[in-house]
Amino acid sequence: MGIDLRGAPLLVVGAGIMGAGIAQVAAQCGHPVRLFDVRDGAAADARRKLAATLDGLVAKGKLAADAAEAALARIEPVASLDAAADAKLVVEAIVENLDAKRALFRQLEALVAPDAVLATNTSSISVTAIAGGLAHPGRVVGMHFFNPVPLMKLVEVVSGLQTDAAVADAVFELAKLWGKVPVHATSTPGFIVNRIARPYYAETLALLHERAATPQVLDACLRAAGFRMGPCELMDLIGHDTNFAVTRSVYEANFYDKRYVPSLVQAEMVAGGLLGRKSGRGFYVYPDGAPALPVAVHEAPATAREVVVHGDGPIADAVEAAATKALAAQGWGPARERGSGWIGLAVDGARLMLTDGRTAAEVAAATGIADVALFDRPLVLPAPSGAALAFSVADRASAGWRAQAAAWLAALGFSPLPVADTPGLVVARTVAMLINEAADAVLQGVCTPDGADAAMKLGVNYPAGPFEWLARWDVRGVVALIDALDATYRGERYRVSPWLRRRALA
Numbered sequence: 001m002g003i004d005l006r007g008a009p010l011l012v013v014g015a016g017i018m019g020a021g022i023a024q025v026a027a028q029c030g031h032p033v034r035l036f037d038v039r040d041g042a043a044a045d046a047r048r049k050l051a052a053t054l055d056g057l058v059a060k061g062k063l064a065a066d067a068a069e070a071a072l073a074r075i076e077p078v079a080s081l082d083a084a085a086d087a088k089l090v091v092e093a094i095v096e097n098l099d100a101k102r103a104l105f106r107q108l109e110a111l112v113a114p115d116a117v118l119a120t121n122t123s124s125i126s127v128t129a130i131a132g133g134l135a136h137p138g139r140v141v142g143m144h145f146f147n148p149v150p151l152m153k154l155v156e157v158v159s160g161l162q163t164d165a166a167v168a169d170a171v172f173e174l175a176k177l178w179g180k181v182p183v184h185a186t187s188t189p190g191f192i193v194n195r196i197a198r199p200y201y202a203e204t205l206a207l208l209h210e211r212a213a214t215p216q217v218l219d220a221c222l223r224a225a226g227f228r229m230g231p232c233e234l235m236d237l238i239g240h241d242t243n244f245a246v247t248r249s250v251y252e253a254n255f256y257d258k259r260y261v262p263s264l265v266q267a268e269m270v271a272g273g274l275l276g277r278k279s280g281r282g283f284y285v286y287p288d289g290a291p292a293l294p295v296a297v298h299e300a301p302a303t304a305r306e307v308v309v310h311g312d313g314p315i316a317d318a319v320e321a322a323a324t325k326a327l328a329a330q331g332w333g334p335a336r337e338r339g340s341g342w343i344g345l346a347v348d349g350a351r352l353m354l355t356d357g358r359t360a361a362e363v364a365a366a367t368g369i370a371d372v373a374l375f376d377r378p379l380v381l382p383a384p385s386g387a388a389l390a391f392s393v394a395d396r397a398s399a400g401w402r403a404q405a406a407a408w409l410a411a412l413g414f415s416p417l418p419v420a421d422t423p424g425l426v427v428a429r430t431v432a433m434l435i436n437e438a439a440d441a442v443l444q445g446v447c448t449p450d451g452a453d454a455a456m457k458l459g460v461n462y463p464a465g466p467f468e469w470l471a472r473w474d475v476r477g478v479v480a481l482i483d484a485l486d487a488t489y490r491g492e493r494y495r496v497s498p499w500l501r502r503r504a505l506a
Helices: 017-028 042-059 065-073 098-109 127-131 165-177 198-209 215-224 231-238 240-253 264-271 314-328 360-367 399-411 427-443 449-459 466-472 475-489 498-505
Strands: 010-013 033-036 075-077 089-092 117-120 140-145 154-159 181-186 307-310 335-337 344-347 350-354 372-375 387-393 414-418
Touching: 010 017, 017 033, 017 042, 017 065, 017 075, 017 089, 017 140, 033 042, 042 065, 042 075, 065 075, 089 098, 098 117, 098 127, 117 165, 127 140, 140 165, 154 165, 154 449, 165 181, 181 449, 198 215, 198 231, 198 240, 198 264, 198 427, 215 231, 215 387, 215 414, 215 427, 231 240, 240 264, 307 314, 314 344, 314 399, 344 399, 350 360, 350 399, 360 372, 372 399, 387 399, 399 414, 427 449, 427 466, 427 475, 427 498, 449 466, 475 498
Parallel strands: 010 033, 010 089, 033 075, 089 117, 117 140, 154 181, 307 335, 350 372, 387 414
Antiparallel strands: 140 154, 307 344, 344 350, 372 387
């Protein structure tokens, strides 16, 4: 017989933003909720704020007045934990500190019934460690919500080494009843979202460290790929102190694995108090934020004698369609050569190629063609008109081809943004590393591919999940790109997940 938590008496410990949000969701779903906080008056103050929140929902027509009144009536601030001894579920949302959480659960264990479920809203601390030393560690489970709790759909249901499967399943089903989308996770550093998301920040910070591009250009490229915010503006929003602390926590918890190494760029910003929006300055100055990118004007090239579209697949097809449209006014169109092993345009012998992870200089050396330019991977097809797209040019390329490469990208409908000749450019290397991190999470049993996709779309609003990107790309192409990064940087950071490597070989 499974554990049924529907309508069960609930204790929420911690009346901050997260705790109050959890209390609101539970009360709206019919649970009697006791709200406790060690700070005098904090629970009562949180209830007053929730009353205003519920009134606001009524005013906007999103909640009936009687439903709001009933939900508020179910929330009772309590002055001591003893007042909630009958709770069948406890959700703690206190300070992110292992010792504090363990002390709380020891106190709760002596108070609530032996079959009561103890859930932690920790975002990064080991659930196994929190449950360590308890008489009944099997009833401790992670129930990681995302802020703001009433709006964000994702809940990571995190099992420690001793968590009973029935407890995790009960919390999973309860989250669904609360209108959430739960995903099962194993207790490892960062769980699903905070682990898989690391490359989104890390690759941009690495490019900034090399001075490959400005924050503005990097943000523009990734927004054009479908991300709601670029990594620089997102780090400014989160706060560099917070983002850096999470990165350090994941790095240390993984025994200083170089894949998670923090950035010197961000360390300097934290040391200098450039924390982002909260301090008035981070990568950008606030309240203005990122300045508008200058609009480059490129005339479509009219000097080409021969244009050939190379390669297969959706990107090659999109290039052909755009090139055909660009040349239609001149009364001719491009030729098409399939199976050539690369994607892009050959323009009078020069090459405009989709990045495969190598630098333009490496491609020029390998092919013996000096006029080589690489363009980044567009994730959205057909690309919106004027979408930002990074490109790089080989050092040996002529000045004429540098101008023509940008002009051709503009003719294909993009807003070309030059970056340094760096492996994998911007979007391609970032997405490849997100896929790689997700593959390792699946390999290690942290989550399933479907769980990873749901978590990243719902937890951090990614335009697609990592395994959805993989399905649209090609596992061999992803592996080749990461191997090219590793060949350039020679370290542990860019190592291909065995999960991906096996599929590439198959």
